[in-house]
Amino acid sequence: MPGISKSQRLLTKRDFDATLDSQQNGTGVKIVCRDFVLVASPPAADRPARLGLIVSRKVGNSVVRNRVKRCVREYFRNELVSQQPLNGCNLVVIARPSLVNQEGRVKDDIQGSLKHCADRLLKKLSGPSKSCP
RNA sequence: ACAGUCUAGUGGGCUGCCGCUGGUGAGAGUCGCAAGAUUCAAACUGGAGGAAAGUCCGGACUCCACAGGGCAGGAUGCUGGCUAACGGCCAGGCGGGGGAACCCGACGGAAAGUGCAACAGAGAGUAAACCGCCAACCCGACGUGAUUUAUCACGGCGGCGGUAAGGGUGAAACGGUGAGGUAAGAGCUCACCAGCAGUCCUGGUAACAGGCUGGCUCGGCAAACCCCAUCCGGAGCAAGACCAAACAGAGGAAGGUUUUGGUCACAAGUAAAGGUAACUUUGCGAGUGAUCAAACGAACGUCGGCUCGACGUCUCCCGGGUAGGUCGCUUGAGGUGAUUGGUAACAAUCCACCCAGAUGAAUGGCAGCCUCCGUUCGCUUGCGAACGAAGACAGAAUCCGGCUUAAAGCUGGUCUGCCAAG
Numbered sequence: 001m002p003g004i005s006k007s008q009r010l011l012t013k014r015d016f017d018a019t020l021d022s023q024q025n026g027t028g029v030k031i032v033c034r035d036f037v038l039v040a041s042p043p044a045a046d047r048p049a050r051l052g053l054i055v056s057r058k059v060g061n062s063v064v065r066n067r068v069k070r071c072v073r074e075y076f077r078n079e080l081v082s083q084q085p086l087n088g089c090n091l092v093v094i095a096r097p098s099l100v101n102q103e104g105r106v107k108d109d110i111q112g113s114l115k116h117c118a119d120r121l122l123k124k125l126s127g128p129s130k131s132c133p
Numbered sequence: 134a135c136a137g138u139c140u141a142g143u144g145g146g147c148u149g150c151c152g153c154u155g156g157u158g159a160g161a162g163u164c165g166c167a168a169g170a171u172u173c174a175a176a177c178u179g180g181a182g183g184a185a186a187g188u189c190c191g192g193a194c195u196c197c198a199c200a201g202g203g204c205a206g207g208a209u210g211c212u213g214g215c216u217a218a219c220g221g222c223c224a225g226g227c228g229g230g231g232g233a234a235c236c237c238g239a240c241g242g243a244a245a246g247u248g249c250a251a252c253a254g255a256g257a258g259u260a261a262a263c264c265g266c267c268a269a270c271c272c273g274a275c276g277u278g279a280u281u282u283a284u285c286a287c288g289g290c291g292g293c294g295g296u297a298a299g300g301g302u303g304a305a306a307c308g309g310u311g312a313g314g315u316a317a318g319a320g321c322u323c324a325c326c327a328g329c330a331g332u333c334c335u336g337g338u339a340a341c342a343g344g345c346u347g348g349c350u351c352g353g354c355a356a357a358c359c360c361c362a363u364c365c366g367g368a369g370c371a372a373g374a375c376c377a378a379a380c381a382g383a384g385g386a387a388g389g390u391u392u393u394g395g396u397c398a399c400a401a402g403u404a405a406a407g408g409u410a411a412c413u414u415u416g417c418g419a420g421u422g423a424u425c426a427a428a429c430g431a432a433c434g435u436c437g438g439c440u441c442g443a444c445g446u447c448u449c450c451c452g453g454g455u456a457g458g459u460c461g462c463u464u465g466a467g468g469u470g471a472u473u474g475g476u477a478a479c480a481a482u483c484c485a486c487c488c489a490g491a492u493g494a495a496u497g498g499c500a501g502c503c504u505c506c507g508u509u510c511g512c513u514u515g516c517g518a519a520c521g522a523a524g525a526c527a528g529a530a531u532c533c534g535g536c537u538u539a540a541a542g543c544u545g546g547u548c549u550g551c552c553a554a555g
């Protein structure tokens with residue numbers, strides 16, 4: 001995956017399931033936007049955040065799906081890894097079919113749309129952490 | 134140059150920064166007595182396509198099955214060649230289309246059998262008779278005439294009958310044209326043509342072509358069943374092989390060891406006494422063995438009066454095997470450039486070259502510049518600017534040979550036609 005080494009990815013089905021289950025039992029955080037769904041597990045160890053991607057065939061053919069994944073990874077590498085609230089989290093990003101416009105092309109401001117979602121996630125994550133200490 | 138035809142190639146380039154992944158790996162850490170194992174890692178270097186796609190054929194490879202043969206089922210279907218093989222390719226034949234270059238064709242069998250043919254039409258298969266055409270015989274009513282007064286003759290009409298040339302229907306109607314022939318007609322006869330047959334002749338490896346001879350006119354559909362010929366075992370890299378936590382099941386083995394203390398036996402040695410001495414006696418006694426007790430450890434618990442035995446737990450070994458990992462995994466029917474053979478597909482020989490190997494799945498992101506194309510605008514009409522994801526189709530997943538489908542541009546070559554010019 002571009003931008004992210006293996007230690008920063010979710011590699012097994014177990015990791016994905018654990019992350020997705022965490023938001024169902026209330027410990028994780030879930031953000032739903034028009035183009036993305038973000039799910040973050042509670043921070044575990046003292047290590048960088050890890051990213052998992054889910055892009056279904058509904059989004060498009062393999063060229064389109066690859067393009068979406070690369071854009072998300074690049075944004076994760078450049079912007080999200082350095083964010084303190086995400087340390088130790090497992091983050092799963094689910095792309096939604098609205099990412100692709102009617103001509104079958106990926107939208108240009110995919111990173112802008114993702115930034116909008118991520119900001120909401122960071123706000124929600126840092127909120128309780130401030131109140132805890 | 135225009136319109137076409139066939140065919141080959143290409144599928145942006147350069148630079149910077151930040152990344153991902155395979156290989157090599159300076160060096161560093163951890164574990165280990167060591168051998169080694171393992172983690173991190175600078176630097177260098179490889180990293181999508183012509184279709185990687187559809188998964189439609191054919192193979193390689195792997196596992197399973199398999200004496201041999203047949204049936205069923207499937208695929209293919211002009212001939213010859215190429216190939217590992219093919220439903221592919223090349224060359225040829227035949228049929229069809231086009232003015233031509235050229236293109237298209239499941240292109241074996243309908244005289245083995247079964248079956249099918251909408252609508253229209255008279256008739257759709259051992260054909261049929263609607264409009265037509267038609268001499269005689271026969272039948273009917275009518276008319277005219279004759280007389281033997283209920284018969285005869287003649288006439289047209291109708292029926293019976295003959296006919297399949299013409300009209301009409303259809304995708305298709307039992308050869309075509311001409312002549313003879315006839316009541317009218319008809320392969321009824323003849324000539325030519327078309328088709329058919331032949332143990333014929335010539336050319337060709339063959340499909341087939343040309344000829345000769347013969348009699349004859351026998352419809353279509355096999356992408357309907359079917360017949361004939363040829364080929365085909367099944368599943369697939371999530372194949373399969375290996376390592377292996379956990380784990381259940383099954384088989385085997387050990388079932389005792391250590392420490393402390395007591396008692397007994399043996400005992401190296403040592404001390405004392407006696408003896409001139411050899412030595413004798415007594416005491417102490419490391420250590421060894423047996424047994425008892427306790428502790429640790431697990432050989433303990435349950436069944437049983439006890440032994441044998443059974444079961445459970447525990448230890449070790451063998452075999453199985455999930456998670457996970459390693460291999461398979463990319464050097465191959467590979468390929469550059471020559472030469473030779475062949476019309477060609479292709480083959481042979483020599484020779485550079487090594488060219489993705491991921492696995493929640495890399496091959497990218499952001500800038501800048503240069504050309505290409507499109508759209509819009511401006512005007513100096515061939516230049517400038519802006520915009521468009523360099524802009525189409527599209528992303529390797531065991532590997533090859535094909536086929537099919539998708540698609541912006543750009544570049545070359547072959548041949549054909551036509552106007553004008555030379």
